[in-house]
Amino acid sequence: MDVTWMVRGAVGGALIGLSASLLLVLNGRVTGISGVLNALMQPVRGIELVWRALFVAGLVLGGLAATAVLPASGGGAPGLAVAVVAGVLVGVGTRLGNGCTSGHGVCGLSRMSGRSLAATLTFIATGALAVLATRGFSVGVER
Amino acid sequence: MSESSSIERPLAFSVVALASGLLFGAGLVVGGMTSPDKVRAFLDFTGAWDPTLVFVMGGAVLVHMVAYWLVKGRPSPVLAAAFQIPTRRDIDAKLLLGAAIFGLGWGVGGYCPGPAITSLPGGGISVSGFVLAMLASSWATGRIESRVGTAAANPPRTPPEPNRTPTR
Numbered sequence: 001m002d003v004t005w006m007v008r009g010a011v012g013g014a015l016i017g018l019s020a021s022l023l024l025v026l027n028g029r030v031t032g033i034s035g036v037l038n039a040l041m042q043p044v045r046g047i048e049l050v051w052r053a054l055f056v057a058g059l060v061l062g063g064l065a066a067t068a069v070l071p072a073s074g075g076g077a078p079g080l081a082v083a084v085v086a087g088v089l090v091g092v093g094t095r096l097g098n099g100c101t102s103g104h105g106v107c108g109l110s111r112m113s114g115r116s117l118a119a120t121l122t123f124i125a126t127g128a129l130a131v132l133a134t135r136g137f138s139v140g141v142e143r
Numbered sequence: 144m145s146e147s148s149s150i151e152r153p154l155a156f157s158v159v160a161l162a163s164g165l166l167f168g169a170g171l172v173v174g175g176m177t178s179p180d181k182v183r184a185f186l187d188f189t190g191a192w193d194p195t196l197v198f199v200m201g202g203a204v205l206v207h208m209v210a211y212w213l214v215k216g217r218p219s220p221v222l223a224a225a226f227q228i229p230t231r232r233d234i235d236a237k238l239l240l241g242a243a244i245f246g247l248g249w250g251v252g253g254y255c256p257g258p259a260i261t262s263l264p265g266g267g268i269s270v271s272g273f274v275l276a277m278l279a280s281s282w283a284t285g286r287i288e289s290r291v292g293t294a295a296a297n298p299p300r301t302p303p304e305p306n307r308t309p310t311r
Contacts, residue, residue, distance in 0.1 A: 005175060009195040012174020013202020019166035020203065021210030026159045028220030029227055031167065033257040034281070041282050047153045051160035056260060058164020063261035065165070066172035073172060076180025077262075078252050083269040086252025087259075087276030089244050094256060094277075095284040097241025098229070101255040102167075104242070105200055110207035111228070118234045123246030124186070130250025131186040 008073075020106055027051070032103025033059075034094035093123075149224035156222045168261045174199035177262045179253020186250050 020031035029051075036052045044052070078086065094100045097119055099108065104123075108116020150156050175181045175195050184193035219225055249255050254262070254273055262270045 005193075005195045006198055009174045009198030010202040012170045012172070012176065013199040013204075014206050015166050015170030015173060016199065017203040017206025017210075019163045019170060020207045022159055022166070023163040024207070024210050024220070024226075024228075025214055026221045027156055027163075028223045028225060030229065031163065033167075033255075033260070037256060037260075037278065038281055038285065041278065041285075047150050047156060050153070050157050054157050054161040055164035055167075058161045058166075059168040059171075059257065059260050060263060062165035062168025062170075063172045063177065064168075064264055066169040067177075067265065070172065073175040073178045073181065076178055076183065076253055077266060077269045078179060078273075080269045080272045083252055083254075083273040084276040086248040086254065087273035088280040089248025089251065090255065090259075090273075091248075091277035091280030091282075092284045093241045093243070093245025093248060095241065095281040095288070097238050097243075097245055098231075100245060100257070101200075101249070102257050106203045106207060108229075109200075110204050111211045113229070113232070115229075115231060115234055115238060119238055119242040122239050122242035123249060126243045126246030127186040127250035128188050130247045131183050132189065134251055135187065135190065 016102075016106060017110075020102075020110070023055075024107075030103060030107045032099050032107060034100040035098075035103055038095065097123075150222065151224075152222050159222065167257065170199075170203070171258050171261050174202075177258045182255075182258070183250065183253045 023029050023031050036055055040049070040052050040056070077083070090100070097104070099116070099119060101120075101123075104113075104116040104119040109120060171177050176199055181193055181195055184191060185196035187193070214220065214226070245255075252273055254270070256277065259266075259270060259274050259277065263274060
């Protein structure tokens with residue numbers, strides 16, 4: 001692998017760690033993105049609604065800002081049908097499993113939660129199986 | 144959800160949430176995690192494996208461990224009355240089933256929730272389709288979960304079995 005991506009990965013990871021740390025130390029909340037999105041689909045009000053909406057807005061704007069100044073990170077968006085099937089699996093799975101790559105993978109592993117370690121190992125394993133099963137097909141057809 | 148009154152400085156709390164979102168979104172793009180090709184290449188252990196995700200997750204965990212060490216023993220965060228950190232420790236079947244299903248979707252599409260939201264502006268119809276499907280299926284699963292939970296907490300009154308119950 002080229003060194004550029006090692007550095008970009010580590011710097012990107014440090015930014016994500018900093019993001020989660022701000023939210024933990026100052027606001028006392030866990031940076032679990034599926035949890036934030038799920039809460040927004042419930043009747044939350046006031047500051048509980050506002051902070052989550054602002055976090056999601058920041059997610060989009062921060063991505064746009066980084067995209068504007070950095071060379072492209074490569075695409076590979078799946079076709080619509082594959083994307084919808086994947087979206088359904090991710091929605092059901094993150095709800096049942098109480099978290100995704102951020103909540104279990106970043107926050108959970110950082111506080112050495114056995115639950116999150118079990119979840120992370122499981123979704124990496126089935127993710128690898130899914131890639132193995134679909135590698136032969138042209139999943140990466142751009143739109 | 145806890146009551147809003149536990150947050151004394153809602154403006155500062157909101158600014159922190161926005162800043163956290165900005166850093167997270169930028170970090171995902173910097174680390175290449177908004178590219179489904181890169182994510183799927185990380186999961187492709189028997190093929191042309193791409194370890195970028197290890198650096199992203201490793202970097203994030205190393206930095207965030209310091210934050211957990213900083214707050215250890217503190218009664219509350221700076222801007223709220225209490226921490227809201229998951230406390231469950233049991234590894235149950237639902238956790239593993241959910242993680243397994245999530246992983247399948249992650250591998251098939253190359254997106255997890257954060258990168259999908261971050262990719263919305265330039266991602267075209269497929270990213271929008273992914274996000275809509277993800278939100279709808281999560282919402283529906285939550286509804287079913289809460290119904291099952293309510294049913295388990297308040298089991299419907301079963302009528303006495305007429306043939307076996309001795310009558311007086």
